[in-house]
Amino acid sequence: MIFRAKVQSFSLCSHPIFAKVKVYQNALEFSADVPVVLTIGTFDGVHVGHRAVIKLLKQRAQEMNGTTVLLTFEPHPRTVLHPNQHQLRLINSIEEREMLLKDAGLDHLVVHPFTEALSRMTPLEYVRELFGEGIKPQAVIIGYDHRFGRNREGSFESLENLGKVFGFSVESIPAHTLEETQVSSTKVREALNQGQIALANRWLEAPFPLTGTVIKGQQLGRTLGFPTANLTVSDALKLIPGTGVYAAFAQMESDLTWYPAMVNIGTRPTVQPISHETQVEVHFLEGGKKCYGEKVQIRFVQRLRDEKAFDNLDNLRLQLQQDAIQTVQVLEARATEKPTAS
Secondary structure, eight states, rough: OOOOOOOOOOOGGOOOOOOEEESSGGGGGOOOOSSSEEEEEEETTTOHHHHHHHHHHHHHHHTOOOOEEEEEEEHHHHHHHHHTTOOOOOOOHHHHHHHHHHHHHHEEEEEEOOOHHHOOOOOOHIIIIIIIIIISEEEEEEEETOOGGGGOOOOHHHHHHHHHHHTTTTEOOOEEETTTTOOOOHHHHHHHHTTHHHHHHHHHOOOOHHHHHHHOOOOOOOOOOEOOOEEEEOOTTTTOOSSEEEEEEEEEEETTTOOOEEEEEOOTTTTSSOOOOEEEEEEESOOOOOOOEEEEEEEEEEEEOOOOOOOSSSHHHHHHHHHHHHHHHHHTTGGGGSSOOO
């Protein structure tokens, strides 16, 4: 089966995978010879709302011949404050976030360690250490509902007052909306959990990414004519989309060519006993000769169907053949979402 669609590059990968925003591991490490325009947040997903903040950040930096900086925290604050009950799943790994922020036009990313001591800082202590002694911004742009400091005591008004002490202005950006629906990382996560990839991608302005390492499976797929790469995802916080069969583009780290692929997420009810462990399997429609221990990157394009149990393997094979045809049709129609080879 040959995938012959003439493709155009998708904006997510207009930069090579190795091109990243300049990263600092502590606010005290950062320095700049030009005015700094700063924003703060997790920016998980780098969705359209985040991109609106970065666009304003860039505009303000251009006005003062300055540079743009995002302050974020690692590990995620919830994993520190609620280590046993955070139930957190993130849209992006830190590496994915770096790439997406670079693509959005950010200059610098400061990944400051989040600790219990930091969580206990008053708003004044927080601003003095991270801003006054660290990043030294001339302007700060935050979301309309941004909170900071101990018990989230800091508000826009308190940051504005502290700005007068430490020499920076403060500007807020209203909630960004898309088709009358407020876009947030939470809404994107909900869409992904429900398998609504097309909706999530529209909010993300990029195909949802997932990276896994090839591990040995039961090797049943090859007997059906659909050999798969079974993946394990090492990032414990990385969100995996809801169960189902998906059309996607996939890339082996030894090849770096993006190929059309089918992805199954679920428990494989036809070929194994009922299990609560979610598995990720990728079948390359072209290329993709797998090697155990090799990394595979996936860019999800569209969900095709629910995962379901079949009476026998012949019926499963027939369904996989139909899935392959539909996958080619979907990816040909959405060829502009194929990433650029890097």
